[in-house]
Amino acid sequence: MTTKLSQVFKTFFVCILLVTFTANAQTATLEKQTTGAVPSDALPITPEVKIGKLSNGLTYYIQNNGKPEDKVELRLALKAGSIVETEDQRGLAHFMEHMNFNGTKNFKKNELVDYLQGIGVEFGADLNAYTGFDQTVYILPIPSDDPEKLDKGFQILQDWAGNALLTDEDIDDERGVVIEEYRTRLGAATRMQSRYLDKIAYKSKYADRLPIGTKENLENFKYESIRNFQRDWYRPNLMAVIAVGDLDVETLEKKIKENFSSLKNPENPKSREEFYSQSHEGTFVAIEWDEEATGSQVQIFYKDKGKPKKTKTVADYQHNMVEGLFSQMINNRLREYSNKPNPPFIYGFSYHGGTIGNQDAYQSFAQTNETGQLEALRVLLEENERVKRFGFKASELERAKKDYLARLERQFKDKDKRESERIVGRYVQHFLQESPIPGIDWSYAFAQKELPKIKLEDVNGLISDFLHDDNRLVILTGPKKEGLTKVTEQEVIDLLEDVKKADVKDYEDEAVREELMPIKPKKGSIAKKEVNNEGKINETTTLTLSNGAKVTYKKTDFKNDEVLMEAFSYGGTSLYTTEELLETSSANRGLFEAGIDGIDKNEMTKMTSGKIVRVRPFIGGNSEGFTGSASPKDMEMMFQMIHLYFTKLDKDPEAFASFISKQKAFLGNILSNPNIAFSIAYGEFISEGNPRYTGFPDEEALDNANYDMAYEKYKERFANAGDFHFYFVGNVDEDKIKDYAETYIASLPSSDKKEMYKVYDFRPKFGSHEFTYYKGTEPKSQVRLTFSGETEYNKDEARAMNALGEILSIKLIEKLREEEGGVYGAGARGSISKLPYSRYNFSISFPCAPENVEKLIAASLAEVESIVKNGPTETDLDKVKKALLLSRKEDLEQNRFWLSTIKDADYNMNDLEGVVNYEANINALTTKDIHNVAKKYLTDGYIKAVLMPEKE
Template sequence: MKKMKNLLLLLLVTSQTFAQNLNIPIPNNPAVKTGTLKNGIKYYILKNAEPKNRMELRLVVNAGSILETDQQLGIAHFMEHMNFNGTKEFPKNQLVDFLQKSGMKFGADLNASTSFDETIYQLQVPTDSARLFERAFQILADWSQYATLDTTEINNERGIVLEEERARFKNAQGRVQQKLLPLLLGDSRYAQRIPIGKVEVLTSFKPEQIIKFYKDWYRPDLMAVVAVGDFDPAQVENLIKEKFSGIPENKKGPKRVTYEIPLSKGTQTALIVDKEIPQTSFQFITKLPRDKTKTQADYRTDVAESLFNQIISTRLQDITKKPNPPFVFAIMSYSPFLAGLDAFQVITVPKNADGLEAAIKAVLDEKERVKRFGFTKGELERAKKDYMLSVEKNYKEKDKTKSAAFVNGMIQNYLHGSAYTDADFRYNFVKTHLEGITLAEVNAIAAKVMKEDNSVGMVIGSEKDKDKLPDEKKILELINTKNPDLKPYEDEAVATSILEQVPTGTKVVAEKKIEEIGVTELTFGNGIKVALKPTNFKNDQILFSGVSKGGTSLYTDADYFSAELATTAVSQGGIGKLSDVQLDKFLSGKVANVYTYIDELNEGVSGNTTPTDLETTLQLMYGYIVQPRRDDEVVKGFLKNQKELIANSYKTLTPEKVFNDTITTTLYQKNFRRMPIKPEDIDRVNLDRAFEIYKDRFSDLSDFTFVFVGNFEVEKIKPLLEKYIGGLPSTKRIESYKDLHIDKVKGKVEKTVYKGLEEKASVNLQFNGTFNFTDEEKVNLDALAEVLDIKLTEKLREEAAGVYSPSISASYNKLPTPTYNLTIAFGCSPANAEKLAKIALDEIQKIKTNGPESTDIDKVKAEEKRSTELQVKENSFWNSYLIDQYFSGEDLNFINRYSKEMIDKISVESVKKAANQFLNDNYAKFVLLPEKK
């Protein structure tokens, strides 16, 4: 008896110790160097090797739009813009000019964002240039204290900020948001401080207001510097001290007040309709006080909440995979909201307005089922496997993690006091505590987050459907109705294997090494070629693709939609005896993703996995190709929903859809295979024919080329490839794609579309033509697009202040016949559409006549060199690059020649030649203007 008492005492002490241990703070990453300067600026420094010769810098300002006065609405965001328009060391636009010459791209490497409570500036900077390294910290210091705020520059920037407001808010989503925010934010200060501000303030505020905001809130006690990258931390710390220590304190600055969003009793409801909303949706949001994560016990709770979200998400996904599902899409999740609040949200999208009430009932039934009966043991175990998998993956990649991934943890620590942990702590903590999280704990989260108070229920839909949509009273009735006939969730047994029989395969019959790009080519007995590129870019990643010529081009117009949707139909069914839902459950805790496709000129397969799960993934691929499972009821339900969604898009035509459809149909001269899909087109899908086409495309893989890129050894991977790739079907037939001669319109075309309620225009210029597909043409067409991006940003945005962000892109295809496309697109005021289009065309003419400026060529070359440095260290780049080169029959070593030789050959004359060749009179101009009143 005494021994039993001692044992019970020991267990009690152990339990108390365990609890006490979890009540200690979450440790911060010990590798991060932190400090605070005498003036109050805090800094975080972390040495990280990936990507090599790069660092991520952030200036974090604990001030956003919430701090604006009524005379300053939009000033916080406007101030962010002004920091790119003149500082002490970089007057006017010299900052962007300097960074572009250093190989950085505005938007990608140089950017900023303003929210309610903070403003964050970001730089990704090369560290192999001593001058650029030093200047990067000077740029952050300039942003923090030394903006010039020149009155002329402020007035010039007004137009750009107004165009950003037009682009983001002059649409149906913007109008819905205006009605939505008062419901979600109540009469809080947040409802009156949307970061973009008020148009009337942006157009008329006195420069003194932005100067006052800058002096009041951009001060040392409200700022932090974050630096993560491939550098010497001591050197970085010295630079931070050198550049920021001289900034004076502002002891007279106003108090940084923390604002709240008030909670309210009961459930508010609203019906929001708009003429340009094509799709009906239901949203139910419950605001909850946030439980701050400070201790390890809190961290354990966070893990349990992640499991809760994961299981609910899986349940809802499974419903969409059943025959005739009640909704097209649904989510339920518990996550951070705003102003120290969390939110539990339910969102569902029905197939149409008629099915809305059924969709609401179905999703709320699932919510109630969780609350009433909880989850099953099997669901929790699968969720734990998936959660552990993600943690293990991060742990395995800890020395290959990109610097950008570390930044947010330090930002959140500065702004909210949350811990920035490292991969070792996360892995060891989860490994120790995950299994101890009980089903009762996870089930209890439902009662915590599924509350009746502080809730808002909304239906958002088309004005045309208003008579079919429930009013506020009916919405509340639907929310409050509890289904008495609900039964607990029934969990299916999990399969033990994918394949009923493993293939015997064929051996490697030929092997070839391509040393220049580190590729080994294998040819198997069934004729399939596999290119292997082992890399050390990631520790736990393997990507693969396979492709052959053929595609939908081989089928008649009568079979076109059956061919187009063949792989979609097959993917809904699963493999062998396993449904898609059963397959997902079997794959819990594994990284095994595979999809097949049939495009116009080819068919193929792609996937990603880890070294551990490679065989499972190869079995999955083999199963989709050799043993696809047919489930007509599921596919019919899926197609029915798709038909209704398409019908909705035609019932309420958005300006964007009408405009894009006009561009496509005009360019391709209303070719049947380029016409926008219509509801009746879904009826043309014949499931028997779709499966015949799928089996035909994947019945002979002898002409396939596969590419594998990632962490593997060639000799060790061979036996698996011989079994599964070598075991794929082969009849050695000879085939290719068919040239359907789907050519773009020739000559000069101009079309104006009148659609939309807002004072908002879009301009789209399309240059198209034939292409010789030489290295010189490819390189110089890309360079021309980059020159135009620089020049049109300068002319349309900075000088004319008429657009927010012009988009310029170039593309080219070798097959079926070599063609190119260069697109210039931008949004603007309707009154400025023609003027800005003329500026763009005039700038093109200048480049054709005089060539681009040499400084712009230098920027393009610098950007290309810097971006290529990073590209060639990515598995995703090599996977897509190699499969494209094999498919089109191009030189596999092109990328090496490009980075070592071709970039340097880009010149004023070569781009001028490209401009005259590609920017000719064979172009189309499209303009979208609002409806005539």
């Protein structure tokens, strides 16, 4: 359960998703309607959804969707969040969300979570909710193949809609949990935001209605305050029920009517007022710094005047499409800056969209180094000014159109492969924010027809509306530390004026070659073809190529427009000498900032316009290889990129210098974050005495990174393609993959040499140790208890160890959260690994108040001791089994699952029979199996690591 703020920092990709509004599949009739659409036409609503309203005002959305099978995604959306709270109710919209999980008419305290776990629905992972300024949303996936479970699911939704008991005892029990959630949010970002939020949400209620509330009110609010909130706002005319899944519409509609028609609105309902930020004269400047800030950021808001405009007509939609193209082009330019030798920022982006305060704004953002804020601000301002003076180039617009259409095309091709979870959120937003849902058929057809009509002047004209000198806000945040001078407000104001008068030059758009590999390599051949596990669910095909490389592929129909790729060869940095490892560890990732075959990263972005393709090499501790993905139509380029990364990775000192500069900026202050500093210090503690431990890459390590050596070692690691195994999963064209494998992989240089990673003698600390680390000013701690050591790998024990972690997680939530009220979240994880040497690891972790550390550690260890002594209960094991089997059922329909499973089987030198026998193996687990691994692995001491705030 979480609070959900309007995002101040949104990536470009989020912006594009917002403006494309490609919601759901559309019929051919609607597709034809785009031909005759006129700007004043209202946007259509996809016919795939049935929208209705009960007599009490409750709205419902229903869609039949068969992926995944036997599952329905249910949502209860409420048009009320923290913004409607009175002063005595601060934080209670969110608290009310918690209370719906802690005692309702049909599920007394803890019975709800217990019941859902009993049918395989996991608390947190599946069952959840969130509260924002303007809304509260409850999330419930439920099996649809069992009428009883379905009935219970709708009963739960009905209880959430107004049947929380809100007893004095239940409220008091939950105070501690919510305060612990409040505690997790404390830190530099929260402290700095509290000092400038009133400038973003100027003269509005949003500035003092953060959904989490105040600690004082959470501790002391009167019971009647939350009951009043429920009576006033939990009412059907502010609610929607959304049901999307593998069940017919008629059945779902009947369930909604049966469960929600009897809900009544108050006799004298409060008006659901809308709140907005106010405009202001001139420019506000906020400059905040904090000792624990991990990075430096620059933000510019050109806030719109007036209320946000809803997208209701074809003209509105078309305008959003133009804004999407604008964002694409401005961000392509900003991305180029981050790839320069001395980049002004790590990354930067701009977009027009919503911000806190129910207001739209044109926003520019950059993450920079601690001394580079003014320079980053100048670049953002100048790039906006450059577009204002000169506009974009025709070539930029054409690339943006290609990318825009390519994303829509992928969604269109996969319209019948969408998971219900990916559909349901769009209907939630349609209810809450009137976001359009025309459907992907309509959206794609409209884009095909209208994109060619959008002219350069249409896009260029936006910037004049975006930029203005009033109702503007500049925010700079960063670390406060000795020797660093804080930027002044006057420096910012002066810079704003300077850029207006600056001699800004027009953008030069350099052309790139049309083909990645105009000359194809001489083909190799397929020496052998094998069908593995023929006729079974785990069937794959393996091609052994003439140079010894292997290609294994699995054709699936889970997605129409997706092919995923991985590859590995044993060795990695384990084959480096200690000196080579230490000199190259901070350099290896920087290798791939260079281009391939003379095409740098910026040129590659241009070359791949309109294509969906990605390839990334890696050098790990025990292997090297690739990850990647592509649309089936772009598979050949993926193979070409693989070939060129083997043979023609560029050596580019300037690109490497850019990488080092960005790493310094990103990592320079990261140790000021207590949790990150704790994790790094803990790693050093357990690795004490390891001569090959590289640890955290500080500034000295980055300065000493040996690019020349790293590049030579890369060529060494990728010199022999015959030692690599490639894996492809997805909508694979078998004839094409054979052709591409022969052309681009079989043609790679190779030898008969087969390598294996090297295992060294050093082992991290295990057994009984204590480590306490003091960092941070907020009253918050982190606890980590770890049982670990060497063992002989056993797949049955590995399965039981994993289940043990899931079982103990259930017990920790019951004990530490529900009974003690001492944590917001807690968890355990167990594993037994085979490579590079057989070892086990079992960890328990949770955040809490410093004064509760020892008490909660003792409670956690008591739960461990109980399982060691008595084993788990059949009830808890059954919960875990059901959750694992439900999760696996969905995994089997995912390309990502099959890719990792097939590759990992080879990497770990196992077979794929575990996939076929998974259900039988899970069902065969007994409490005795769990008891045995608990006795074997959780009795030989543990490492107790604790983060505590700094002592005064």
